[in-house]
Amino acid sequence: MLLFYERRPDLSVSVSVYIHPETRDLIIEGHDVGEFVQNFSGDSDYEYWVVIPAQEKGKLLESLQEKGFGRRDWQLWVSDDVRLLSAVKARFGGNNDVISEIQRYCAESGIVTKFHSY
Amino acid sequence: MEEETKEQLLTFGNGCLDQGVYEEAATCYSRYLEIDPDDSGVMQDLGYCLFQLGRYDEALSWFLKIGHNRNSALTLVRMGRYEDALPFFEADLAEHPGRYPVRFNYVSLLWYLRRFDEALLVYQAGPRLPPMTYMGLGTLYRSHASEDFQKRNKGADLKLPKMTDILSYRKERISLGLV
Numbered sequence: 001m002l003l004f005y006e007r008r009p010d011l012s013v014s015v016s017v018y019i020h021p022e023t024r025d026l027i028i029e030g031h032d033v034g035e036f037v038q039n040f041s042g043d044s045d046y047e048y049w050v051v052i053p054a055q056e057k058g059k060l061l062e063s064l065q066e067k068g069f070g071r072r073d074w075q076l077w078v079s080d081d082v083r084l085l086s087a088v089k090a091r092f093g094g095n096n097d098v099i100s101e102i103q104r105y106c107a108e109s110g111i112v113t114k115f116h117s118y
Numbered sequence: 119m120e121e122e123t124k125e126q127l128l129t130f131g132n133g134c135l136d137q138g139v140y141e142e143a144a145t146c147y148s149r150y151l152e153i154d155p156d157d158s159g160v161m162q163d164l165g166y167c168l169f170q171l172g173r174y175d176e177a178l179s180w181f182l183k184i185g186h187n188r189n190s191a192l193t194l195v196r197m198g199r200y201e202d203a204l205p206f207f208e209a210d211l212a213e214h215p216g217r218y219p220v221r222f223n224y225v226s227l228l229w230y231l232r233r234f235d236e237a238l239l240v241y242q243a244g245p246r247l248p249p250m251t252y253m254g255l256g257t258l259y260r261s262h263a264s265e266d267f268q269k270r271n272k273g274a275d276l277k278l279p280k281m282t283d284i285l286s287y288r289k290e291r292i293s294l295g296l297v
Contacts, residue, residue, distance in 0.1 A: 001132060001133045001136055018125070018132065021128045021157075075192065076165075076166050076169055076189045077186070077188055077189055078135065078162065078163050079158075079159035079162045081132070081159050082132055082135060082159075082163055085132055
């Protein structure tokens with residue numbers, strides 16, 4: 001599920017969120033490509049991702065729903081994972097600083113995250 | 119598509135569901151379940167998509183398989199099997215006594231079935247709820263939240279909703295669409 005996308009002549013940025021089917025972790029993954037990245041790091045692209053471990057997802061979902069993000073539960077319930085994706089998209093989607101923003105949010109809410117990049 | 123991985127199927131399916139493209143989402147989830155037939159979350163989401171596509175029998179079979187009381191109840195309502203839905207609503211309420219929509223759905227259905235006393239008693243039984251409906255509970259209130267009802271339910275701790283509260287919530291829609 002796409003959270004952010006921007007394309008300009010020297011840089012293309014996309015950030016998406018998904019559930020890992022084996023670990024059930026929530027993963028927010030970013031990918032920057034283009035001349036800008038080349039000049040900055042020497043590589044043509046930069047990949048980075050934040051992992052919210054499966055056991056922390058409930059806290060994040062509860063926190064976001066308390067603040068009114070995500071699906072309302074008047075009708076049929078989708079799975080907690082889809083509810084979480086929906087809430088994350090509602091809260092963080094469209095933000096070009098989504099990775100930092102979600103890390104900050106989780107830190108303030110006492111939710112463990114792990115950051116990786118290469 | 120044969121080469122698609124679980125991750126791709128799940129991610130694409132979730133994206134389609136989010137966009138309301140239920141046919142595609144259902145296809146992805148079905149293929150996913152061929153690989154991992156025990157994933158109850160995906161079964162729930164597949165049932166959700168089938169419900170949205172009007173394939174209620176199939177949706178119900180998934181909800182029953184994973185024991186999802188609420189979704190089973192709402193699907194049965196959509197199928198017109200109101201009496202069959204009641205035990206599922208009751209079980210859902212027992213599972214989530216503090217959730218306003220759960221109680222609201224149950225009360226709405228009881229009201230629709232003209233089981234007014236039960237509806238009022240279920241309404242009373244939990245934590246105080248926001249006034250829940252404009253027409254439904256308003257009618258219920260007018261017809262049964264009366265001295266007669268109170269006489270028939272002596273000893274019950276009756277905290278009937280105020281008519282003014284009910285009227286203030288006129289814009290709130292009723293989830294079941296029963297009234």
